[in-house]
Amino acid sequence: MPPLNGMAGALDAQAPEFLDFLIGISPAPRQQFYRDGLELLDARSREKFGQIFASLSATQAAEILRPLDEPWTHDPPADPLARFLRDAHLDIRRATQNSRPAMASAPSTGRRPGGIGLYWLPIDPIV
Amino acid sequence: MAATPYDVLIVGSGASGGMAAYTLARKGINCLMLDAGPPVDFQRDRALKAVYDLPYRGFDKPGRLPHVLQANEFNANVWADETQNPYTYEPGNDFNWVRVRLVGGKSLFWARMSFRLSDYEFKAKDHDGYGDNWPISYADLKPYYDQVEPIFRVAGRKEGWPQLPDGVFLEDQSPDSLCVQKFKAAAAKQSIPVTKMRRATGQGQLASSLNLLLPDALATGKLTIVSNAVASRVTTDKITGLANGVTFIDRHSRRELHARARVVILGASCLESTRLLLNSGIANSSGVLGHYLFDQFYITQTVQAVMPEACGGKATRAMIGGGGYIPRFRNLNTRAKDFIRGYALDFGTGGTPSPDRLPGYGSSLEEKLAHYKGAGLSATTMGEVLPRYDNFVSIDPSAVDAWGIPALHFQARYSDNEFNMARDAVNTLEEVCHDAGFEVLSKTDKMFPPGYSIHELGTCRMGDDPKTSVLNKWNQSHDVKNIFVVDGSSFVTGGSQNPTMTILSLSMRASEYLAEQMRSGSL
Numbered sequence: 095m096p097p098l099n100g101m102a103g104a105l106d107a108q109a110p111e112f113l114d115f116l117i118g119i120s121p122a123p124r125q126q127f128y129r130d131g132l133e134l135l136d137a138r139s140r141e142k143f144g145q146i147f148a149s150l151s152a153t154q155a156a157e158i159l160r161p162l163d164e165p166w167t168h169d170p171p172a173d174p175l176a177r178f179l180r181d182a183h184l185d186i187r188r189a190t191q192n193s194r195p196a197m198a199s200a201p202s203t204g205r206r207p208g209g210i211g212l213y214w215l216p217i218d219p220i221v
Numbered sequence: 222m223a224a225t226p227y228d229v230l231i232v233g234s235g236a237s238g239g240m241a242a243y244t245l246a247r248k249g250i251n252c253l254m255l256d257a258g259p260p261v262d263f264q265r266d267r268a269l270k271a272v273y274d275l276p277y278r279g280f281d282k283p284g285r286l287p288h289v290l291q292a293n294e295f296n297a298n299v300w301a302d303e304t305q306n307p308y309t310y311e312p313g314n315d316f317n318w319v320r321v322r323l324v325g326g327k328s329l330f331w332a333r334m335s336f337r338l339s340d341y342e343f344k345a346k347d348h349d350g351y352g353d354n355w356p357i358s359y360a361d362l363k364p365y366y367d368q369v370e371p372i373f374r375v376a377g378r379k380e381g382w383p384q385l386p387d388g389v390f391l392e393d394q395s396p397d398s399l400c401v402q403k404f405k406a407a408a409a410k411q412s413i414p415v416t417k418m419r420r421a422t423g424q425g426q427l428a429s430s431l432n433l434l435l436p437d438a439l440a441t442g443k444l445t446i447v448s449n450a451v452a453s454r455v456t457t458d459k460i461t462g463l464a465n466g467v468t469f470i471d472r473h474s475r476r477e478l479h480a481r482a483r484v485v486i487l488g489a490s491c492l493e494s495t496r497l498l499l500n501s502g503i504a505n506s507s508g509v510l511g512h513y514l515f516d517q518f519y520i521t522q523t524v525q526a527v528m529p530e531a532c533g534g535k536a537t538r539a540m541i542g543g544g545g546y547i548p549r550f551r552n553l554n555t556r557a558k559d560f561i562r563g564y565a566l567d568f569g570t571g572g573t574p575s576p577d578r579l580p581g582y583g584s585s586l587e588e589k590l591a592h593y594k595g596a597g598l599s600a601t602t603m604g605e606v607l608p609r610y611d612n613f614v615s616i617d618p619s620a621v622d623a624w625g626i627p628a629l630h631f632q633a634r635y636s637d638n639e640f641n642m643a644r645d646a647v648n649t650l651e652e653v654c655h656d657a658g659f660e661v662l663s664k665t666d667k668m669f670p671p672g673y674s675i676h677e678l679g680t681c682r683m684g685d686d687p688k689t690s691v692l693n694k695w696n697q698s699h700d701v702k703n704i705f706v707v708d709g710s711s712f713v714t715g716g717s718q719n720p721t722m723t724i725l726s727l728s729m730r731a732s733e734y735l736a737e738q739m740r741s742g743s744l
């Protein structure tokens with residue numbers, strides 16, 4: 095999620111740090127899904143370009159991320175990397191849009207990313 | 222409390238229990254209402270917040286409400302806590318049991334889509350030979366729908382269709398946008414009817430027992446509401462076998478208490494009322510208590526399409542916006558190839574397609590979204606699920622809730638009838654969209670797990686034969702004459718219409734019958 099049209103991107107929004115925190119407190123299968131997915135991302139990058147994903151050029155990265163350009167299907171893709179990319183992409187997008195920097199940089203007209211809403215506080219919780 | 226002689230004890234303060242209290246208290250009958258949840262205060266319990274100020278940026282605490290797909294971080298605190306209120310199911314056969322434990326129940330949050338059932342549902346067996354008819358017909362319930370709709374201020378458009386009877390509506394005369402007109406014209410070519418959504422407008426968009434039913438009942442001085450009272454079982458008199466009250470547990474102190482009454486009404490929501498009866502070991506001489514569990518299968522975003530003329534920033538109010546409702550149109554006068562019964566569709570226009578279902582990422586995705594902005598059409602399929610004996614709830618002896626009350630075990634799955642129906646829905650909708658000149662971006666015929674619609678029904682069904690049903694046609698237990706069950710558990714079939722108007726009407730009808738029985742001394 096790059097910064098586009100003056101809007102904060104994923105790095106400005108500290109989306110990686112936030113997702114690190116979120117996945118770290120998620121149920122074990124979700125943690126495993128991310129661990130396997132990230133390993134696969136590097137493995138596929140090494141196989142194709144001899145380096146880990148973070149070191150790839152934009153063109154090389156686009157090649158690895160090509161599954162994201164496939165049309166959506168209800169069932170997750172058979173390729174585990176494609177499956178991971180689909181989920182991780184949506185998580186990154188949401189973590190970015192729902193961040194303070196993204197909201198602050200949103201154009202004053204149009205939809206506010208993330209937005210403001212009525213939050214329900216705990217109602218007479220059991221102590 | 223134990224010493225106070227109440228005429229009627231009502232468990233549950235939602236739509237069903239609320240309507241029972243509204244009807245009975247206004248007839249001078251002294252009612253006690255127990256609800257497991259606390260009272261809600263819309264001022265105190267809500268605050269405006271930015272999503273980035275929430276601890277999880279809107280993702281909510283991971284793993285907190287795995288079965289409530291409707292939950293988000295803003296509303297997570299209103300749903301029943303799944304750890305305190307557990308239930309079990311066969312691995313791989315999830316049931317999404319969505320509950321609200323607050324005074325007012327789910328009526329605080331429902332989407333207010335309000336429809337009547339027709340004799341295609343009440344007399345479904347006569348129509349296609351499957352299952353059972355209800356012991357009542359549309360004509361029996363019509364006078365109650367006529368009273369309930371004005372209380373809930375239901376808006377809609379009268380159409381004169383037999384499968385979706387008209388009601389006492391606030392007439393919706395809003396014009397259709399060009400997009401809706403095109404969609405309607407394309408649907409008409411296939412003899413598919415389209416109308417305005419029928420929706421309870423209530424007061425200030427709240428159409429709840431909390432603001433529309435309980436205040437009038439309380440104003441009579443004949444209703445006492447006890448919140449935080451978790452009912453655990455209905456107690457019976459050893460000699461007469463009749464119910465004499467309800468044992469309940471204070472939610473906070475966990476103290477067990479008992480309240481007595483001449484009659485017990487259960488409106489704890491479909492499956493909670495059944496759980497109470499199962500845990501009480503009563504009202505089940507038929508052996509069907511818990512069986513014939515069904516709901517409506519849902520496929521949200523069955524189709525996502527865009528209207529090409531509205532793309533590229535050209536979407537105007539006159540061109541696109543608003544939505545509509547397609548009632549069941551299959552298996553009325555013709556027979557579908559591979560399924561019986563039918564489905565309804567609820568569509569909206571003027572939104573932006575969901576990025577989740579579009580290809581691309583980064584700038585390419587953002588460009589697409591900007592191009593499609595405000596030009597979208599998306600629809601939800603709501604399909605009838607056949608009531609089957611094999612779909613049921615029972616008590617799981619190994620699981621208890623936070624108050625030590627045995628929990629439910631679910632065994633529910635959809636069958637080919639539902640899967641075939643879903644395929645028909647997506648294909649038909651796609652065709653209508655193409656005919657209307659729209660571009661279909663994504664489609665799916667995959668439904669959510671059972672329960673997702675929050676329209677769980679059956680398990681305590683009514684019927685004329687005490688050997689095959691739990692309740693008679695007055696929502697009264699065949700076995701224990703002073704127990705009435707007034708929520709969705711009494712349903713014999715559900716059709717594809719959202720059930721709450723029918724629940725409310727049945728509750729009013731049963732309560733009027735009960736009042737008359739009490740007046741005449743029969744109960």
Ligand SMILES: Cc1cc2nc3c(=O)[nH]c(=O)nc-3n(C[C@H](O)[C@H](O)[C@H](O)COP(=O)(O)OP(=O)(O)OC[C@H]3O[C@@H](n4cnc5c(N)ncnc54)[C@H](O)[C@@H]3O)c2cc1C
Binds near residue numbers: 232239325451497720
């Ligand atoms: C988000 C959402 C959208 C919906 N949209 C629609 C719609 O558009 N149209 C439609 O027709 N329907 C809709 N529904 C469904 C509708 O809300 C329900 O059909 C209806 O409210 C059921 O009413 P009820 O009284 O049977 O149950 P509930 O509203 O669940 O009330 C039951 C009450 O009983 C209490 N209770 C439970 N167990 C116990 C116990 N052991 N002891 C004491 N009290 C107990 C609970 O606290 C609760 O207050 C929707 C529901 C939700 C949540």
